[in-house]
Amino acid sequence: MAAYGIRGGGGSRGRKLATLAEEQKNSGRKADMQTVRRVAAAFTPYKLQIVLVLLAILLTTTLGLINPLLIARIFDDAIAKHNQNLLIIYVIIMFVTPVVSGIIGVGQSYLNNKIGQNVMRDFRNKLYTHLQSMSLRFFTATRTGEIQSRLSNDVGGVENVVTNTATSIVSNISTALSTIVAMIFISPFLTLISLGLLPIFIWFTYKVGNVRRQTSKETQQSIASLTAMMQETLSVSGILLMKTFGRQKHARNQFEDENQRLADLEVRQQMIGRWFFMFIGTFFSVIPAIVYLIAGWQIIHSVPIFGVGMTFGTIVAFTTLQTRIFFPIGQLLNVQVEVQGALALFDRIFEYLDMPIDIQDKSGALHPKPEEIKGEIAFKDVSFTYQRDEEQTEQAETTAVNRLSAQVQELADKAEPLTVPAVPEEPQTTLNNISFTIQPGQLAALVGPSGAGKTTITYMVPRLYDVDSGAVEIDGHNVKDIALSSLGELVGVVTQETYLFHASIRENLLYARPDATEEEMIAATKAAAIHERILSLEDGYDTVVGERGYKLSGGEKQRIAIARVILKNPRILILDEATSALDTHSERLIQAALEPLMRNRTTLAIAHRLSTILSADVILVVDKGEIVERGTHQELLAKDGLYARLYNEQFSQVPEESVA
Numbered sequence: 001m002a003a004y005g006i007r008g009g010g011g012s013r014g015r016k017l018a019t020l021a022e023e024q025k026n027s028g029r030k031a032d033m034q035t036v037r038r039v040a041a042a043f044t045p046y047k048l049q050i051v052l053v054l055l056a057i058l059l060t061t062t063l064g065l066i067n068p069l070l071i072a073r074i075f076d077d078a079i080a081k082h083n084q085n086l087l088i089i090y091v092i093i094m095f096v097t098p099v100v101s102g103i104i105g106v107g108q109s110y111l112n113n114k115i116g117q118n119v120m121r122d123f124r125n126k127l128y129t130h131l132q133s134m135s136l137r138f139f140t141a142t143r144t145g146e147i148q149s150r151l152s153n154d155v156g157g158v159e160n161v162v163t164n165t166a167t168s169i170v171s172n173i174s175t176a177l178s179t180i181v182a183m184i185f186i187s188p189f190l191t192l193i194s195l196g197l198l199p200i201f202i203w204f205t206y207k208v209g210n211v212r213r214q215t216s217k218e219t220q221q222s223i224a225s226l227t228a229m230m231q232e233t234l235s236v237s238g239i240l241l242m243k244t245f246g247r248q249k250h251a252r253n254q255f256e257d258e259n260q261r262l263a264d265l266e267v268r269q270q271m272i273g274r275w276f277f278m279f280i281g282t283f284f285s286v287i288p289a290i291v292y293l294i295a296g297w298q299i300i301h302s303v304p305i306f307g308v309g310m311t312f313g314t315i316v317a318f319t320t321l322q323t324r325i326f327f328p329i330g331q332l333l334n335v336q337v338e339v340q341g342a343l344a345l346f347d348r349i350f351e352y353l354d355m356p357i358d359i360q361d362k363s364g365a366l367h368p369k370p371e372e373i374k375g376e377i378a379f380k381d382v383s384f385t386y387q388r389d390e391e392q393t394e395q396a397e398t399t400a401v402n403r404l405s406a407q408v409q410e411l412a413d414k415a416e417p418l419t420v421p422a423v424p425e426e427p428q429t430t431l432n433n434i435s436f437t438i439q440p441g442q443l444a445a446l447v448g449p450s451g452a453g454k455t456t457i458t459y460m461v462p463r464l465y466d467v468d469s470g471a472v473e474i475d476g477h478n479v480k481d482i483a484l485s486s487l488g489e490l491v492g493v494v495t496q497e498t499y500l501f502h503a504s505i506r507e508n509l510l511y512a513r514p515d516a517t518e519e520e521m522i523a524a525t526k527a528a529a530i531h532e533r534i535l536s537l538e539d540g541y542d543t544v545v546g547e548r549g550y551k552l553s554g555g556e557k558q559r560i561a562i563a564r565v566i567l568k569n570p571r572i573l574i575l576d577e578a579t580s581a582l583d584t585h586s587e588r589l590i591q592a593a594l595e596p597l598m599r600n601r602t603t604l605a606i607a608h609r610l611s612t613i614l615s616a617d618v619i620l621v622v623d624k625g626e627i628v629e630r631g632t633h634q635e636l637l638a639k640d641g642l643y644a645r646l647y648n649e650q651f652s653q654v655p656e657e658s659v660a
């Protein structure tokens with residue numbers, strides 16, 4: 001079955017794979033360099049502070065060399081030659097240098113932290129601003145916890161690297177270099193013995209760093225997953241769902257599994273290279289003994305090496321310098337591993353920062369004043385399809401390809417014909433050539449079966465999604481030509497599910513218009529038939545509503561949401577009426593609230609209340625992404641089509657007069 005020749009590819013296939021691996025490695029390195037460059041760019045606004053830090057490092061490094069070098073002079077010039085004055089002077093210098101160096105060090109660590117924290121602050125700001133501009137599509141496709149995790153955990157994870165790494169590298173390199181120079185100056189031979197194995201250590205550390213990077217990536221993914229789980233299950237809705245379905249045990253198991261994975265990953269991350277560093281540490285500790293042996297032997301036998309003799313002062317100075325060099329070298333090796341780990345985190349941060357913003361202002365976008373807008377809405381031949389989340393598509397495709405290759409291998413043995421497994425289909429169009437016009441001040445009601453596309457139609461007006469073809473116009477202006485901020489002012493939305501911040505009712509109301517006066521706010525709540533109820537609460541308008549306003553009833557929350565939009569006073573209103581039926585009293589109150597809300601503005605309502613449907617100027621009946629019928633209630637009933645059927649199913653029991 002040569003046609004299925006997957007196995008036994010031979011030498012050429014092996015070479016191909018090797019080339020592929022090499023290419024991947026090279027592109028990986030390029031990507032690393034790019035990440036490093038981008039991280040470095042984040043530091044450019046703090047050039048001046050960085051220069052100061054570098055100066056401080058140079059100064060402390062130089063000061064650090066004074067004492068070891070003085071030791072040789074104390075032994076050989078002061079003690080050996082019985083010069084007490086010189087001894088005292090040297091000792092005073094040995095006192096003063098660490099003090100000065102310590103003071104400079106404090107200033108340096110202040111600057112370090114300042115620079116590092118500023119860089120992190122900038123990353124958080126950039127991420128927040130960028131994410132805020134992402135369209136609804138991104139948020140529907142991404143778990144909230146994942147987003148939060150990148151903002152807090154990933155940025156937090158690079159803290160140590162951005163605060164300490166740069167300075168640690170510079171200060172350790174300068175300490176190491178200056179010490180090596182001083183060591184060579186004292187004894188090149190002993191220096192060679194001490195540092196000969198260094199290149200091998202560096203190579204090993206690079207390898208260890210690569211493993212750390214991979215683990216670091218997995219750890220962050222696990223943290224994000226855990227955050228998302230907590231966010232989903234420990235919210236009001238999550239806990240309600242979990243309790244009412246008795247799924248606590250399942251959620252706990254899931255959480256514990258992921259938590260265990262995280263703990264294991266953390267341990268692995270901490271332990272990576274520990275053996276290696278233990279070996280280095282031990283090696284560094286025994287090196288002085290070897291130096292004592294060789295130098296002692298040199299003194300005992302008075303043998304000069306490379307023409308240089310050995311003195312007691314030289315031995316003490318050299319070993320002191322030696323203790324000085326192992327710490328920075330150890331640190332540098334460690335830093336390399338840490339930096340490689342942090343690169344994985346930076347990759348995750350940049351991945352979000354690089355996501356294109358699909359809905360944004362055109363250059364020269366219009367900024368119409370709300371009072372200049374009459375409020376005509378026109379849909380012109382609008383078509384739209386929800387795109388599948390890329391990750392999902394990729395996964396589905398990979399699964400299909402994997403299945404296919406497994407089948408190929410199996411059939412290659414059996415010599416049977418091949419059946420191609422289902423490759424993910426293209427999604428169906430959600431909206432199909434939708435056209436309608438709503439005159440200023442009119443109420444249009446969208447009616448249709450579940451999943452018909454009603455909500456999607458309303459998303460097109462405030463540009464929560466962009467149409468694939470056709471146009472949505474407000475007063476003849478394509479919404480794509482209007483600045484998003486202006487569009488936000490023109491269009492008000494009341495969603496089915498009311499979202500209230502964990503803040504006072506007043507703050508929640510003023511969110512719509514922070515500059516509204518107390519009178520305007522009260523007028524809005526009165527119009528929405530909620531003023532009295534708010535006053536009856538313990539703290540009135542200052543009552544704090546719990547997460548998502550949970551302390552209020554569904555109907556009350558809806559009326560607060562209505563008051564919020566009345567206060568905003570948009571030219572155009574999108575109303576997604578709640579499907580959940582309230583008791584007759586609440587229902588009346590909501591109707592009373594909606595009436596002033598819809599007055600004098602163009603309203604596009606996903607109507608579930610008979611009262612809204614009956615008062616609509618036009619009813620648009622949506623089915624499978626198309627408008628299949630349009631007209632007034634009476635006209636549509638007369639047609640005896642889909643509308644008549646839906647009406648009979650839902651409202652035939654309700655006497656019209658009672659709703660009117």
Ligand SMILES: Nc1ncnc2c1ncn2[C@@H]1O[C@H](COP(=O)(O)OP(=O)(O)OP(=O)(O)O)[C@@H](O)[C@H]1O
Pocket residue numbers: 140386387430448449450451452453454455456457
């Ligand atoms: N974010 C999304 N990604 C992919 N498909 C989506 C998304 N949102 C909705 N859909 C699909 O688009 C179609 C239309 O959905 P839409 O919410 O507009 O229907 P609807 O008429 O408002 O339904 P309902 O009355 O039940 O709210 C449905 O098949 C739905 O599954």
